[in-house]
Amino acid sequence: MTDIDCETPPFGVYVHVPFCTHRCDYCAFATWTDRSHLIADYMSCCRDQARALARGMAPVTSVFFGGGTPNLAAPSMLAEVIAELPLAPGAEVTVECNPDLVTGAAMRAYRDMGVNRISLGVQSMAPHVLAALGRQHDPAMVEASVYAVRSSGIDSLNLDLIFGSPAESVADCEHSLRAALALEPDHMSVYGLTPEPGTPVGDDPARHPDDDDMADKYVLIDEMLERAGFEMYEISNWARPGAQCRHNLLYWQQGSYAGIGCAAHSHRDGRRFWSVRTPERYVSAIRAGRTVEAGSESLDDDERRLEALQLALRTSAGVPAGAVPDDVADLVMPAGDGRLRLTVRGRLLANEVAIRLQHPPQTPA
Amino acid sequence: MPNVPPEPDIRQDSGASGSSGPGSIRNFSIIAHIDHGKSTLSDRILELTGAVEERSMRAQYLDSMDLERERGITIKAQNVRVGWRGHTLHLIDTPGHVDFGYEVSRSLAACEGVVLLVDAAQGIEAQTLANCYLALEADLAIVPVLNKIDLPAADPDLYASEIERVLGIDAGEVLAISAKTGDGVETLLDTIVERIPPPSGDPNDPLQALIFDSHFDQYRGVISSVRVMNGRLGTGDRLRFMHAGGVHLAEEVGVRVPAATPADELGPGEVGYLIAGIKDVAEARSGETVTSAAAPADAPLDGYDDPKPMVFCGLYPVDGDEYPELRDALAKLRLNDASVSFEPETSGALGFGFRCGFLGLLHMEIVRERLEREFDLSLIATAPSVAYRVRTSEGDDVEVDNPSDLPPAAQVDEISEPMLNVSILTPSAYTGAVMDLCQSRRGSMSQMDYLSPERVELRYELPLAEVVTDFFDQLKSRTQGYASLDYDHAGYRAERLVRVDILLNSEPVDAFSAICHRDGAYPYGKAITAKLAELIPRQLFDVPIQAAIGGRIIARETVKAKRKDVLSKCYGGDITRKRKLLERQKEGKKRMKAIGRVEVPNEAFVSALRLDQ
Numbered sequence: 001m002t003d004i005d006c007e008t009p010p011f012g013v014y015v016h017v018p019f020c021t022h023r024c025d026y027c028a029f030a031t032w033t034d035r036s037h038l039i040a041d042y043m044s045c046c047r048d049q050a051r052a053l054a055r056g057m058a059p060v061t062s063v064f065f066g067g068g069t070p071n072l073a074a075p076s077m078l079a080e081v082i083a084e085l086p087l088a089p090g091a092e093v094t095v096e097c098n099p100d101l102v103t104g105a106a107m108r109a110y111r112d113m114g115v116n117r118i119s120l121g122v123q124s125m126a127p128h129v130l131a132a133l134g135r136q137h138d139p140a141m142v143e144a145s146v147y148a149v150r151s152s153g154i155d156s157l158n159l160d161l162i163f164g165s166p167a168e169s170v171a172d173c174e175h176s177l178r179a180a181l182a183l184e185p186d187h188m189s190v191y192g193l194t195p196e197p198g199t200p201v202g203d204d205p206a207r208h209p210d211d212d213d214m215a216d217k218y219v220l221i222d223e224m225l226e227r228a229g230f231e232m233y234e235i236s237n238w239a240r241p242g243a244q245c246r247h248n249l250l251y252w253q254q255g256s257y258a259g260i261g262c263a264a265h266s267h268r269d270g271r272r273f274w275s276v277r278t279p280e281r282y283v284s285a286i287r288a289g290r291t292v293e294a295g296s297e298s299l300d301d302d303e304r305r306l307e308a309l310q311l312a313l314r315t316s317a318g319v320p321a322g323a324v325p326d327d328v329a330d331l332v333m334p335a336g337d338g339r340l341r342l343t344v345r346g347r348l349l350a351n352e353v354a355i356r357l358q359h360p361p362q363t364p365a
Numbered sequence: 366m367p368n369v370p371p372e373p374d375i376r377q378d379s380g381a382s383g384s385s386g387p388g389s390i391r392n393f394s395i396i397a398h399i400d401h402g403k404s405t406l407s408d409r410i411l412e413l414t415g416a417v418e419e420r421s422m423r424a425q426y427l428d429s430m431d432l433e434r435e436r437g438i439t440i441k442a443q444n445v446r447v448g449w450r451g452h453t454l455h456l457i458d459t460p461g462h463v464d465f466g467y468e469v470s471r472s473l474a475a476c477e478g479v480v481l482l483v484d485a486a487q488g489i490e491a492q493t494l495a496n497c498y499l500a501l502e503a504d505l506a507i508v509p510v511l512n513k514i515d516l517p518a519a520d521p522d523l524y525a526s527e528i529e530r531v532l533g534i535d536a537g538e539v540l541a542i543s544a545k546t547g548d549g550v551e552t553l554l555d556t557i558v559e560r561i562p563p564p565s566g567d568p569n570d571p572l573q574a575l576i577f578d579s580h581f582d583q584y585r586g587v588i589s590s591v592r593v594m595n596g597r598l599g600t601g602d603r604l605r606f607m608h609a610g611g612v613h614l615a616e617e618v619g620v621r622v623p624a625a626t627p628a629d630e631l632g633p634g635e636v637g638y639l640i641a642g643i644k645d646v647a648e649a650r651s652g653e654t655v656t657s658a659a660a661p662a663d664a665p666l667d668g669y670d671d672p673k674p675m676v677f678c679g680l681y682p683v684d685g686d687e688y689p690e691l692r693d694a695l696a697k698l699r700l701n702d703a704s705v706s707f708e709p710e711t712s713g714a715l716g717f718g719f720r721c722g723f724l725g726l727l728h729m730e731i732v733r734e735r736l737e738r739e740f741d742l743s744l745i746a747t748a749p750s751v752a753y754r755v756r757t758s759e760g761d762d763v764e765v766d767n768p769s770d771l772p773p774a775a776q777v778d779e780i781s782e783p784m785l786n787v788s789i790l791t792p793s794a795y796t797g798a799v800m801d802l803c804q805s806r807r808g809s810m811s812q813m814d815y816l817s818p819e820r821v822e823l824r825y826e827l828p829l830a831e832v833v834t835d836f837f838d839q840l841k842s843r844t845q846g847y848a849s850l851d852y853d854h855a856g857y858r859a860e861r862l863v864r865v866d867i868l869l870n871s872e873p874v875d876a877f878s879a880i881c882h883r884d885g886a887y888p889y890g891k892a893i894t895a896k897l898a899e900l901i902p903r904q905l906f907d908v909p910i911q912a913a914i915g916g917r918i919i920a921r922e923t924v925k926a927k928r929k930d931v932l933s934k935c936y937g938g939d940i941t942r943k944r945k946l947l948e949r950q951k952e953g954k955k956r957m958k959a960i961g962r963v964e965v966p967n968e969a970f971v972s973a974l975r976l977d978q
Contacts, residue, residue, distance in 0.1 A: 014937055066936075194933045211903075215928035236934055251937050265938040272941055297941060307944055314935060328905070351930035352905060355951045 025134025464725030478561030566633030572596030674722025
């Protein structure tokens with residue numbers, strides 16, 4: 001990963017690409033499988049929005065194309081958006097990719113337009129677990145995708161895994177981890193399966209994960225990753241030293257970011273706002289020159305400070321010791337600098353700690 | 366709409382015009398089982414006698430309380446005066462449930478006769494029979510009637526002979542009617558005039574009037590239903606209430622036709638209402654004798670009894686802040702129902718509430734429902750209990766209606782529990798099922814009689830505590846709804862009773878303590894610990910749930926420590942959602958009651974206590 005000039009305050013841009021060829025059984029994101037005819041219009045609107053936002057925009061230290069399936073759009077469409085943004089030197093530019101659709105040509109095109117990080121939606125390396133999640137790729141496609149990424153010269157690679165499906169044994173989980181590590185990523189995001197209401201997984205209790213099984217798997221995953229030289233830096237994220245995702249850190253450090261596209265969220269100085277949910281409404285608003293903002297919230301100072309604690313608690317940086325009350329003292333450990341971070345057991349119970357956090361007593365500057 | 370029926374038209378011949386001579390008066394009640402058609406018959410009588418015009422008829426005119434309509438039962442007694450071919454008939458409606466047996470007996474005391482109304486497709490039921498025996502004991506004339514003869518399943522001959530066998534009334538005297546179509550109702554009215562004797566009583570004797578129902582009206586105060594036995598009861602008289610001891614002015618005396626219509630006075634045999642500026646129904650209870658303050662009678666009428674609560678439970682507001690509202694609601698409710706008792710009680714688990722006493726289970730349910738409905742309260746009720754008599758090792762007798770108040774085992778010499786004589790009428794095919802049920806509830810059979818080859822009356826002695834749980838529901842389900850039940854109180858009996866305590870993380874939870882028979886202690890302990898283990902969310906540490914007798918643990922479950930929360934991702938778009946989720950979770954904690962270190966959602970108390978019944 002290239003270093004960024006330390007003087008540049010971090011500022012991120014998120015671009016939402018809400019199209020998929022297929023909806024996974026656990027997915028509750030703003031994404032559509034029947035609107036590929038909209039992709040070109042939609043991406044040109046993203047370009048227009050980027051152009052409008054770029055006026056007066058701070059140097060951009062990270063860009064993240066998420067979805068949906070960003071690699072369903074032609075690389076040139078993403079390139080047009082990137083071209084509008086005032087990138088800081090060494091900016092991190094990530095594209096989330098579905099292994100079904102990764103090609104060597106696309107990866108080379110990404111490299112040429114400045115993409116330096118790929119995040120692959122692997123989810124599992126066990127075929128029957130992939131089937132149980134409603135995924136359409138198989139482990140061989142993952143291997144081919146990683147080969148395509150490597151061949152293009154893009155050297156930073158994240159693999160996303162999902163654990164906790166009842167179809168996944170502990171051995172399956174271990175196998176997925178081992179197979180993923182064999183592909184030598186420098187970053188791993190490993191998420192617990194969350195049954196979201198309204199999804200096929202969420203609506204079928206038989207497909208819900210079991211809490212104890214998930215806890216067992218999480219402990220195993222953490223051990224395996226640590227042993228492989230990864231460091232946990234957020235509840236669901238591990239990286240080799242220096243390979244932390246700067247864009248994601250921005251979220252947990254309450255940094256500022258601009259969202260482009262439908263259903264994208266933005267944050268600036270305690271004001272959080274988000275755009276209209278569907279691509280149709282987004283396109284028509286951009287075309288008509290209307291705002292795409294659909295809602296917002298502004299936090300007062302107390303709320304902001306509490307939110308900062310709640311976000312920091314998820315990371316290895318932890319929170320000031322005074323913020324953690326005694327009744328959850330056994331879920332945290334020292335993080336240096338008078339701060340406390342969650343233990344492995346504590347990470348599994350992060351909400352229980354988060355709702356108990358209190359503002360530490362004000363210390364004179 | 367208020368619960369007040371529309372103003373009916375009054376006709377000249379409806380008997381509304383003040384006093385009439387006792388010779389032309391007939392006072393009667395209808396005794397019937399639920400659904401055997403009492404309300405329909407009452408409606409038909411009102412219609413036929415012209416007391417209520419057809420167009421202003423509302424089905425089940427007399428059952429005016431919403432709850433009564435919904436449950437199809439009569440809770441408060443009503444009365445109405447109608448005219449029929451030169452006679453004045455007072456129809457006195459009686460409560461239809463065993464919980465209100467005392468009220469029934471007072472209503473019957475106001476009558477000279479009863480109409481025994483039996484469904485011609487179902488035959489006589491236990492409670493009807495019990496009330497009929499009450500009427501026979503009181504020497505009342507009985508007019509037996511089979512209703513619903515228009516039903517295809519009606520078998521009037523069979524059930525007429527059953528009435529003959531059970532009550533010794535000649536089957537040939539049994540009338541057959543359909544209250545629904547009106548068929549035979551005129552004949553019934555003629556028969557009432559013919560067979561029920563007119564009241565006796567001397568207008569010149571000192572006043573003795575029986576109160577057989579009182580209810581509280583927010584504008585007029587207490588309105589009592591009265592039957593004059595001797596003397597005259599006039600508007601403006603100063604009255605002495607002989608049991609309660611108060612002296613009140615008769616602000617208004619009148620008759621219901623069925624609209625309340627003031628009259629100058631009521632003479633012997635007449636039935637009507639009395640308003641005397643009383644603010645509390647306890648001052649004018651059923652069974653009270655009213656006499657003249659100036660020229661009082663020597664003695665009150667027979668048969669007065671204090672209502673004695675038989676079933677107890679703790680009532681607590683779900684939201685502890687509503688305690689003052691609950692207190693006010695109980696006080697207001699008691700103005701209308703003197704048979705409810707309540708006193709403040711504190712529960713470690715549930716906070717501040719009241720220990721309440723009721724006439725029976727139905728009464729308990731009704732009171733609770735009225736509190737929730739009429740006063741907009743959300744309540745937690747603890748498991749129903751009965752009043753135990755405890756002899757302490759020092760030889761004192763104490764009454765205990767709350768398991769928490771039971772002295773420690775070492776200080777208890779003997780515990781006695783209230784018993785019932787229970788009569789169950791069932792089709793003979795279910796005899797075995799009923800016997801099984803009674804046996805499993807510690808019953809001992811005292812008698813078994815065949816009313817007909819198809820119907821049996823079983824008599825059992827059963828502990829009240831076994832009946833107040835789900836006995837009635839069980840009886841119904843095991844006999845497909847055919848069995849009926851009646852009971853009398855039968856004193857106390859010493860038993861091997863113990864208190865089972867429930868401990869949560871080693872802390873006793875008073876709301877779940879129960880007194881039960883030694884043989885029932887283990888199943889109770891097992892059931893409630895299992896239920897709580899399901900209902901209590903996992904905490905940050907293992908939570909043992911134990912059932913104990915004294916220091917001995919008899920059942921145990923463990924809620925294993927929670928190991929995992931929601932592990933959802935938290936990126937740009939998730940932050941707001943996540944913060945709100947945490948806020949909700951924090952709010953949720955406020956709705957929990959802390960038992961020691963364990964947080965228990967209020968809903969868990971509600972469900973555990975409800976399932977327990």
